Amino acid sequence: xxxxLKNNPRFKVPGYLVGPILILIIAMTYGxxxxxxxxxxxxxxxxxxxxxxxxxxxxxxxxxxxxxxxDLSVASTLAASAGVLAKLFESGxxxxxxxxxSIFTGLVLGLINGLIVIKLGLPSLVVTLATLALYRGLTxxxxxxxxVANYPENFVGFDQRLVIGGNPGLPAPLALxxxxxxxxxxxxxxxxxxxxxxxxxxxxxxxxFSGISVDRVRLLAFALSGTVAGICAVMITxxxxxxxxxxxxxxxxLAITAVVLGGTxxxxxxxxxxxxxxxxxxxxxxxxxxxxxxxxGQVQDAAIGLLLILTxxxxxxxxxxxxxxxRRKRFNEAQART
Amino acid sequence: MNKKHKALVPVLGMSLxxxxxxxSFMATSATAATKYKVTYIPKNLGNPYFDxxxxxxKKAGKKLGMTVKVVxxxxxxxxxxxxFIEAAIQQRVDAIAISPNDANALCPTxxxxxxxxxxxLTVNGDTAVSCRQASITPVDFSVLGxxxxxxxxxxxxxxxxxxxxxxxxxxxxxxxxxAGAQEYIDxxxxxxxxxxxxxxxxxxPEKSATEAQALLAKYPNLKAINAPxxxxxxxxxxxxxxxxxxxxxxxxGLGTPxxxxxxxxxxxxxSFSLWDPGLQGQIAANLIVDIKTKNLNPKKGTKLKYKGVGxxxxxxxxxxxxxxxxxxxxxxxxxxxxxF
Numbered sequence: 001x002x003x004x005l006k007n008n009p010r011f012k013v014p015g016y017l018v019g020p021i022l023i024l025i026i027a028m029t030y031g032x033x034x035x036x037x038x039x040x041x042x043x044x045x046x047x048x049x050x051x052x053x054x055x056x057x058x059x060x061x062x063x064x065x066x067x068x069x070x071d072l073s074v075a076s077t078l079a080a081s082a083g084v085l086a087k088l089f090e091s092g093x094x095x096x097x098x099x100x101x102s103i104f105t106g107l108v109l110g111l112i113n114g115l116i117v118i119k120l121g122l123p124s125l126v127v128t129l130a131t132l133a134l135y136r137g138l139t140x141x142x143x144x145x146x147x148v149a150n151y152p153e154n155f156v157g158f159d160q161r162l163v164i165g166g167n168p169g170l171p172a173p174l175a176l177x178x179x180x181x182x183x184x185x186x187x188x189x190x191x192x193x194x195x196x197x198x199x200x201x202x203x204x205x206x207x208x209f210s211g212i213s214v215d216r217v218r219l220l221a222f223a224l225s226g227t228v229a230g231i232c233a234v235m236i237t238x239x240x241x242x243x244x245x246x247x248x249x250x251x252x253x254l255a256i257t258a259v260v261l262g263g264t265x266x267x268x269x270x271x272x273x274x275x276x277x278x279x280x281x282x283x284x285x286x287x288x289x290x291x292x293x294x295x296x297g298q299v300q301d302a303a304i305g306l307l308l309i310l311t312x313x314x315x316x317x318x319x320x321x322x323x324x325x326x327r328r329k330r331f332n333e334a335q336a337r338t
Numbered sequence: 339m340n341k342k343h344k345a346l347v348p349v350l351g352m353s354l355x356x357x358x359x360x361x362s363f364m365a366t367s368a369t370a371a372t373k374y375k376v377t378y379i380p381k382n383l384g385n386p387y388f389d390x391x392x393x394x395x396k397k398a399g400k401k402l403g404m405t406v407k408v409v410x411x412x413x414x415x416x417x418x419x420x421x422f423i424e425a426a427i428q429q430r431v432d433a434i435a436i437s438p439n440d441a442n443a444l445c446p447t448x449x450x451x452x453x454x455x456x457x458x459l460t461v462n463g464d465t466a467v468s469c470r471q472a473s474i475t476p477v478d479f480s481v482l483g484x485x486x487x488x489x490x491x492x493x494x495x496x497x498x499x500x501x502x503x504x505x506x507x508x509x510x511x512x513x514x515x516x517a518g519a520q521e522y523i524d525x526x527x528x529x530x531x532x533x534x535x536x537x538x539x540x541x542x543p544e545k546s547a548t549e550a551q552a553l554l555a556k557y558p559n560l561k562a563i564n565a566p567x568x569x570x571x572x573x574x575x576x577x578x579x580x581x582x583x584x585x586x587x588x589x590x591g592l593g594t595p596x597x598x599x600x601x602x603x604x605x606x607x608x609s610f611s612l613w614d615p616g617l618q619g620q621i622a623a624n625l626i627v628d629i630k631t632k633n634l635n636p637k638k639g640t641k642l643k644y645k646g647v648g649x650x651x652x653x654x655x656x657x658x659x660x661x662x663x664x665x666x667x668x669x670x671x672x673x674x675x676x677x678f
Contacts, residue, residue, distance in 0.1 A: 035429070043428040050420065145507035145538075149442040157446055242442030244416050244508050291425040296383055297412030 016263020016275045019314055023261070023282040023307065031289030038292050042168035047288055049159035049239065052173035053078070053232040054251055055280040058258035059184045060228035062276045063221040065259050066188075066201045068268025069124040071225045073113060075251040076135035081105040081233035083139040086148035086243035095155050102237075103230035109135060110226015114219040124222075132252070140245045149242040158238035173235065185273040197221065202269030257304060258283055261311040283307070373403040376626060377426040378461070378619070379436040381509075382414045385541065386594050387568040387615055388437065390678045391462060394616025395435070398623035398647070406623070407431075414506055414541055416440035423447045426456070433457035433626040438465050441510040445469040457629050461618050463511040464659070471629065472636035472658040474621050476613045477665050479511070482566075483518015485611070485665055486591070487528050490564045493588040493608045497530040498561030501553050503574055503591070505541040505567040515566055534560070539570045546573035554583060565591035571610060575601040595668050595676040602673050609669040616678065617648040617662045625660070636660075 013021070031038040057074045064071045085102035089095060113131055117124045162169035188194040199207045200214040208214050237243055260266055261282060262275025286307065290300045378395055380388035392408050399406040409425070411418035416439055424447060426434050434451055438444050438460055448469040452458050460473040477485075490500050502519070504512045516536060523533060534557050539546025546569055553563060554577070563578075565571035571593035578584050584606055593610045601607040624644045628634040640654040648663050655661065668676065 037429045040428060043424075047424055047428075050424070147440075147442055147508060160446065160450070239446065240417060240443040241446055242440070244440065244443070246415055246508070247417075249413075249415055287421065288425075291409075291421045292428060294377075294407050294409045294425070296410055297418065298383065301412050 014263075014272070014274070015318070016272060016315075017278055019263070019311065020261055020275065020279040020282040024278065024285050027282065027285035027289045031285065031292060034289065034293040038289065044288070045168045045174060046171055048177075048284065049171055049173045051280060051284045051287075052159075052177045053236050053248070054254045054258060054283075055177050055277070056180055056228050056232055056235075057225070057251060057255035058262075058276050058280055059180055059273065060221075060225040061255055061259045062184070062262070062264050062271050062273060063188065063197055064124075064225050065256075065264050065266060066197055066268055066271040067218045067221050068201045068204070069117065069218060069221065070128060070256070070266075071110075071113060071124065071222060072128040072252055072256075073109070073131040073135055074225055074229045074255060075248045076132045076139070077106055077109045077113075077226050077229035078233045078236065078248045078251065079139040079245065080109060080135040080142070081230040082237050082243050082247050083142035083245065085233060085237055087142050089151065090148055095152055099234045102233045103227060106230020106233065107223055107227045110223045110229070111219070113226065114222030117222065118215045118219055136245075136249075139247075143243065143245040145245075147242055147244050151237065151241055155238055156241040158235065173239075176235075181273060181277050188271075188273050193217070193220070198269065198271070201265075201271075253308075254283060254304065257308045257311070261307065263315070265315075266312065374432040374626065374630060375405050375407070375429070376433045376435065376623070377407045377409060377422070377429070377431045378622075379419050379422050379426075379434065380408065380410045381437050381439050381463075382412065382418075382541070383410045385569065386597055386678075388462075390594065390615040391437070391619040393678070394614075394619030395623050396619070397616070398620040402623055402627050404623060404627070414439050414509075416443040416508060419444060420447050423451060427451050427454050430454075431456060432630060433459065435459045435461050435622045435626070436470075437462045438510065439506070440508055441465050457626055459622050459625065461622050462615070463509065465510070467657040472625060472654065472660060474618045474625070474660045474662060475511075476615065476618055476662050478661050479514045480518045480521075482665070483515050483520070484522040484527060486515060486564055486566055487519050487522050487531065489590055489609075489611060489667075490562050490588075491528045491531055493590045494531075494561045496528060499532045499534045499557055499559045500562040500564060501534050501557065501560060502536040503546060503550055503553070503563050503565040503567075503570045504536060504538050505570060507538045509541075512566065539565075539567070539573060541567060541569045543569055543573050546570045547577050550574040550577045554578075554581065554587065560587055562588040562590060565589065565593075567591070568593050568597060568612075572597045572601075575606050579604055579606040593668075594678055595673050596678060598668070599673055602668070602670050609667055611665045611667045613663050613665050614648065614678070620644070620647045621652070621660060621662055 061071060061074065081102040084105045085098045088098045088101055113128055116122060116127045159171060159173050161172045163172050163175040164170035188197065196212045196217050200212060200217045204214045236248060258280045259276050262279035264271030264275060286303055287300060290303060378392065395406050409422045419436065419439055423434060427450065434456055445466055448458050448465060458470045460470045462476055464473040502516060504516060535553065537549040537553060539549045550563060550573060553560060563574050565574050571589060571591040574589045575598065578587060578589055579601055589607050590610050592612050594612060598607060598610055624647065636654055636658045638654055638656050638658065642652045643650065652660050
């Protein structure tokens, strides 16, 4: 190994990235061994389009989960926002204002989640499980069994547009995700809010004593997750060119999987944007490696489920061994002293 | 770099080498054994109706030198089929045949497939006309709506309350049949019947059974349930076969003979209908070869002739729609002649 790499702390791979990077590599290897068509750069880059909504939701959820909260309702929030967008469009509102309304709906629904959790002191798991059903039900009320389609040409197909042309080019969703990831990275790891966010999650009461308004930090995280769901509603509507009430069904599971796989502690206090980003691509690689080999939906779902269990389990096992090693080290040191 | 992560570097390197090697190996070993590669994407798996289409597709495909791959999502959600279409594009297949779960959401992806030079057909359900080259439907949809109403009338002697137990509320085929039925009723068809409700079992056995039970509880005067879906009719028949209402409430609709045989034998069901779903698969396979070899551009009025396949000849209707054949009624007298 080159001396540059050896003692340079900049090239150290953080522990939480090891798992997702391994999964990414294994999935890429498996995919390219199984299908000659897998390693096609332009296809791989284009196919990211379908995962960007999950990715954006996961970025926002990283903040919520670091606080020790969870938002299970993101996909339903997305659906309700998409429902508002669709209904307004149908009644003749210009598409731009429909999109604004969609994002605003997301913000409001996120705030409702946060306010119930914080003001009533209820566990976010229960509250957002309830709003998962509530917001989805709301969507069904708004849209009924109907389909809204015939969106304007310039609104539809945002995912098929290239920001940088060429082959492979840079499609709009991926570009947006990269920008979003950089922004979220700065917010979490470089801004005051990010520091407060991590502190609130790791020790809420001592954070409160040191002058951090933990409640406000948590509320902001819920608002963020709702707003991003509203943005994703616009994206998914543009991508599909139509809206029905079951839009985005089950996306929350993939988004939460990405966050947890990326090393964010499900109990709060620890997490990193880089982890979420790498984990998203790992999940994508797994899915794409399976689908290109004509493996059916059920197996794909099972694989993602297995991944989720492993991601929760592996850090636990790892910390168990780290703890054990430290203990042995202390024991040896103590023995050496005597 | 600390000790733990040192291990990662060789692993990473090895994998990259492995990937490279495998990619180049695969590229040289890819010699086409058959003439055409086709991917068929049914709505979901574990549905005997679609298994029959697959059977027909593969049977005809084998004769024509075609490999037919069948892939499907776990759920019948609107967007669940998109990854499979995109994988087929990536695999550079010659044709994609799909039974769409949604008439609109798949359009952008299907258009992308056509732009890549892939033949796109819809089978047993349709999207917008601009999203595929031709569509194969089992029967005439508008006639089928009327057929379902008349079928219901025939099992309850033309009088009484009845309800529809449909699949998903967004399934284009189901919706067009229900619309056709409503049109016929509104036009004064079967005035003795009263359609009291339409419920959706989402083509899931559990949910369909629950919806059927709810119908029985909600409408004490209910005389018949018509389920124009193979999952729904079997679930409804199963509910009634163990209910005190067996024989008092009739179940009819569209089902496969193998699924419904026991309910015909035990008297729960008088009659039901279907067509040969496999026929659609056979037509699709033949049509793909025609488009590929003869540069056929399917449109209204195009005539097709395939020997030994169902009625043998077809004329394409408006929007390049092919009607596979007429419906077939099954009852206690003839059910043992069919096996699918």
